[in-house]
Amino acid sequence: MLDKTNYFDLDPVDPCLVRLSEDDRPLRAALLRGWRLRCPNCGTGRMMEGFLKVRAACPLCHEAFYHHRDDEGPALVTILMIGHLMAPLFLYGFLSPRPDAFLLAMVFCAGTAALSLFLLPRWKGMMVARQWSRRMHGFGGNSDDDGQPR
Numbered sequence: 001m002l003d004k005t006n007y008f009d010l011d012p013v014d015p016c017l018v019r020l021s022e023d024d025r026p027l028r029a030a031l032l033r034g035w036r037l038r039c040p041n042c043g044t045g046r047m048m049e050g051f052l053k054v055r056a057a058c059p060l061c062h063e064a065f066y067h068h069r070d071d072e073g074p075a076l077v078t079i080l081m082i083g084h085l086m087a088p089l090f091l092y093g094f095l096s097p098r099p100d101a102f103l104l105a106m107v108f109c110a111g112t113a114a115l116s117l118f119l120l121p122r123w124k125g126m127m128v129a130r131q132w133s134r135r136m137h138g139f140g141g142n143s144d145d146d147g148q149p150r
């Protein structure tokens with residue numbers, strides 16, 4: 001029987017394994033808060049300091065964010081998503097309505113740039129929120145910080 005007062009319980013089959021008895025950091029809520037660029041812990045503090053710079057900690061609940069590691073992940077996801085969305089639309093626009101080539105190129109360049117600027121910080125917020133929710137990279141209290149500034 002799991003002890004509900006403690007977040008961690010030992011596995012009865014393998015006592016070396018520690019499992020969570022309840023999810024105190026639900027992934028879905030954290031991802032939605034990350035999409036809104038809010039703190040995954042409280043949901044109200046702003047996660048970003050600038051366009052893409054993540055704050056060291058939440059200004060309201062003081063949850064630390066400096067553990068995050070996303071590197072090129074948000075940019076890669078943004079490129080993949082926009083490429084898979086815009087390439088078929090560009091082909092459809094080129095084959096079916098057949099507008100002027102310059103007009104088509106300008107519309108798709110502006111649309112791609114605008115969509116990239118909209119999605120990139122949101123993907124970054126979701127990646128930081130996922131790391132927080134799954135207790136990755138020091139978010140769970142275990143330090144795997146190598147001392148390198150992020």
Ligand SMILES: [Zn+2]
Pocket residue numbers: 039040041042043044045058059060061062063
């Ligand atoms: Zn917060």
